[in-house]
Amino acid sequence: MxxxxxxxxxxxxxxxxxxLVVYPDRVLQNIDLLKTMVDDAGRLRPHVKSHKSIDVIKLMLQNGIEKFKCATIAEAEMLGMASAPDALVAYQPNGPKLERFIALIKAYPDTAYSCLVDNRQTALAISNKAIEHSISISVYIDLNVGMNRTGIIPDNSALTLYKECLTLPGVTLRGLHAYDGHIHDSDFEIREQRSETSMVPVWKLIDQITAAGLGKPDLIAGSSPTLPVIARLKEIDISPGTFIYWDKGYQSAYPEQPFLPxxxxxxxxxxxxxxxxxxxxxxxxxxxxxxxxxxxxxxxxxxxxxxxxxxxxxxxxxxxxxxxxxxxxxxxxxxxxxxxxxxxxxxxxxxxxxxxxxxxxxxxxxxxxxx
The missing domain is CATH 2.40.37.20 (D-serine dehydratase-like domain)
Structure with a gap:
């Protein structure tokens, strides 16, 4: 036989x-493979949307991954329940969501939470609520590098927002976030070129921030398709998500990433x-x-x-x-x-x-x- x-x-x-069935041995192999793709595992900030499982988070924590990205308050709470050290909610909290986000910060003090902003109105709302609750809320400026979904164009308007967030009481500005989910060409060379082009205005913005004496901001960039491109850069967090389980779509489109289903x-x-x-x-x-x-x-x-x-x-x-x-x-x-x-x-x-x-x-x- x-x-x-x-x-x-x-x-x-x-x-x-x-x-739905999962194969834990293969999940562990995918985690190990991801770690080999970067010079420093501390740069990894996996997105938890693909699995939504506290068991998977615990596996990653046990294997030295300490920073995570998520999209919903429930995912963020799951990270708090797992005592994840660092959790970015890659979403702008408005209205009741902002109240829930603040409740998370208070309920899970062992997790350093942050969120995104791309406009002055949201930044002011976060500042006002932080003052009201006597806390500090960490934020990243969300940049639009071509996804055209959320984010501010990385130009002078982004620099203005960056400077304002530095002055807002109750707000701690941690850096920039540039998600390039619009880049998913199967041809790696095309994907690589589009990724590099999309980052040009980001590098310019960082240079402007640094030249203004505001320090060098942290940067979270990339996606699963551009993982091999962003991974070559230094000192940039990258947040793939699909790698953990992989799927037929990515397996067919990105053969240079040999993750296991x-x-x-x-x-x-x-x-x-x-x-x-x-x-x-x-x-x-x-x-x-x-x-x-x-x-x-x-x-x-x-x-x-x-x-x-x-x-x-x-x-x-x-x-x-x-x-x-x-x-x-x-x-x-x-x-x-x-x-x-x-x-x-x-x-x-x-x-x-x-x-x-x-x-x-x-x-x-x-x-x-x-x-």
């Missing part, structure tokens, strides 16, 4: 589907409609569905299937008139976009030595944990 495929689960008949979606064939079709229990509620139908899931052990229909609870595929699929067949699926797929599951089953042995809760799946 040939060697068993890495993803096979021996006790699969005990597992209801659809299910470490999370799969398990499904079953539940019906055999006429005309050579199979129906699988993996609907919109079970796998991220923002991409075209052919790029939602890749079944490792059923690469011949051609998807023709997708609804809330079902995925229909063309298998050919002479197919051998049977009701109850297990399919091991690698999602094209793992981050929102993970968020659909309240827990991930852990697979060790080809058997499900435990589970990791998707701790920050909900919008609220305690605060």
């Amino acid at each position: 040939g060697q068993k495929e890495w993803y096979i689960i021996d006790n699969i008949n005990e597992i209801d589907t659809p299910a 470490a999370a799969l979606l398990i499904a079953r064939v539940i019906s055999l409609p006429e005309n050579g079709k199979v129906c699988i229990d993996l609907g919109h509620k079970s796998v991220s569905s923002e991409s075209e139908l052919s790029k939602r899931i890749f079944f490792l052990n059923a690469t011949d299937l051609k998807f023709i229909g997708h609804s809330e609870e079902h995925l229909v595929a063309e298998a050919g008139l002479d197919h051998n699929y049977k009701i109850g067949d297990i399919l091991y699926g690698l999602p094209y976009h793992v981050c929102p797929s993970v968020a659909l599951y309240e827990r991930a089953l852990t697979v060790v030595n080809n058997a499900v042995k435990g589970e990791w809760l998707t701790t920050a799946r909900d919008r609220k944990i305690n605060i």
Whole structure:
């Protein structure tokens, strides 16, 4: 008999589907690989949005990663619960979110929290609330380097905002944040060139800040696609997220990053409609569905299937008139976009030595944990 495929689960008949499963040994290998890609592990600030799991955070802490990035208050609280030393909420807190952010700062003093600002109004609101609560709130100026989502253009207006934040009571300005999520070309040379071009105004802004006698700001930059580019630079934090589980989309697009798929979606064939079709229990509620139908899931052990229909609870595929699929067949699926797929599951089953042995809760799946 040939060697068993890495993803096979021996006790699969005990597992209801659809299910999210993770392979902790592969997660650890991905953490180790990430650490080899930078000159100093202290530069790593992984984004927790991909896994939303306190168990994964604990693994990274045990392996010397101490700085993190997140998007939601729940993710930030999860980091506080894990006693992560440093947590950037890469979002601008407004209204009730600002109140919750302040509650986090008070509830988890062992975690140094920070957030983003890209405008004077938000900066003033943060300052006023900090004074009201007798605390100091750390911020980074969010720069728009091409994503065109949030952030201030890194020009004189950014310099003005930077200077003002330095004078605001209750605000501690820590540096700059430049997310380049718009750069995702498969061709590495093109990606590299676009990354370098996007950073030119950032370097100019840093030079202006330094020349004004304001010191050299800390910088958080890059994304998963530009990780190999930003990793070559010095003294810059980088915050990849998808590396931890990897997915089919990034595996196909970025072969220069040899991370291992470490999370799969398990499904079953539940019906055999006429005309050579199979129906699988993996609907919109079970796998991220923002991409075209052919790029939602890749079944490792059923690469011949051609998807023709997708609804809330079902995925229909063309298998050919002479197919051998049977009701109850297990399919091991690698999602094209793992981050929102993970968020659909309240827990991930852990697979060790080809058997499900435990589970990791998707701790920050909900919008609220305690605060």
